[in-house]
Every structure is written in structure tokens, then in C-alpha cells.
Amino acid sequence: MRVCIIYDTKRRSTELFAKWIKEAFEENSAVVDVFKVNEFNGDFSYDLFVVGSPIYYEKPLKSITDFLQKYSDKLSTKKLALFIVCMAQIFGKAGKAYIEKQYLKALESKVENLMFKSAVFKGWIKKVNLKEKKEVFEWVNSLIEKLEGEV
Numbered sequence: 001m002r003v004c005i006i007y008d009t010k011r012r013s014t015e016l017f018a019k020w021i022k023e024a025f026e027e028n029s030a031v032v033d034v035f036k037v038n039e040f041n042g043d044f045s046y047d048l049f050v051v052g053s054p055i056y057y058e059k060p061l062k063s064i065t066d067f068l069q070k071y072s073d074k075l076s077t078k079k080l081a082l083f084i085v086c087m088a089q090i091f092g093k094a095g096k097a098y099i100e101k102q103y104l105k106a107l108e109s110k111v112e113n114l115m116f117k118s119a120v121f122k123g124w125i126k127k128v129n130l131k132e133k134k135e136v137f138e139w140v141n142s143l144i145e146k147l148e149g150e151v
Contacts, residue, residue, distance in 0.1 A: 001047050006036075007034070008063045038063065048116070050080075051067070051082050055086035083120070
């Protein structure tokens with residue numbers, strides 16, 4: 001399986017999540033390329049695209065929403081997974097519901113029915129939250145199971 005991870009970041013936490021996602025896929029024998037959104041090479045021959053953004057000022061980065069809109073036709077024949085990195089989970093269940101309604105929907109609306117699976121990961125301000133790496137690996141494993149179930 002060939003996987004392309006596309007992300008943008010402001011303070012590098014989303015970049016670290018992209019690296020963890022790559023590591024998890026590679027542990028499952030996938031071939032993975034990672035691109036910052038402005039460095040994407042335009043190759044749409046991958047089996048799965050994983051696109052991620054942090055949340056700033058209540059929304060995903062414009063570069064990511066623009067990418068999803070611009071390439072929605074090319075992505076329409078591909079599997080697509082989205083992830084966001086934000087701090088709102090510190091507010092418990094109410095925070096999680098808010099994230100899904102406000103943040104994930106903002107990305108998912110750009111690709112409508114192209115969506116394969118999405119995830120929300122908890123960001124940090126100063127110290128890397130290594131507990132999230134476990135969450136990443138679990139999410140990637142669920143993606144792989146879903147992909148294998150569709151073959």
C-alpha cells in the first residue's frame with residue numbers, strides 16, 4: 001500500500017503527528033511519503049491520502065482547506081483520511097463534541113462524500129504529549145483494518 005501524508009503546521013506539533021502516522025504505517029509495511037502542503041509533488045497515484053491540520057483561531061489552516069478544495073476531483077477516486085490537532089479536548093465530552101461539529105466539519109465539508117475516516121489528536125503547548133503517539137498508532141491500525149476489509 002502506498003500512503004501520502006499531507007499536512008501543514010505552525011508550531012510543528014502537526015508535523016510530529018505526521019511523522020508518527022508515517023511510522024505507524026511503515027510498521028505495517030506501507031510505503032509512505034510525507035509532504036508539507038506547499039511541497040506536495042502533485043502525484044495522485046497513492047492508495048490513501050492522509051491530510052492533517054492544526055486548529056488556530058477556531059478553524060483549520062487555510063492552506064489545507066484550499067488543498068482539499070483544489071484537488072477534490074483528483075482525490076475523488078482515492079481513499080482519504082483527515083486528522084486535526086487541537087487543544088479543545090481538555091474540555092472533556094463537550095470539547096470533543098465541539099471539535100467534531102466545528103473543526104472536523106470544516107475540513108470534511110471540503111471533500112463531502114470522499115471522506116474515509118477522520119481523527120482528532122490532542123495538541124500541546126510546551127511539552128510533547130507522548131500519550132498521543134499511542135492514539136495515532138491505534139487510529140492508523142483502524143485505517144488499515146478498514147482498508148483491508150474493503151479489498
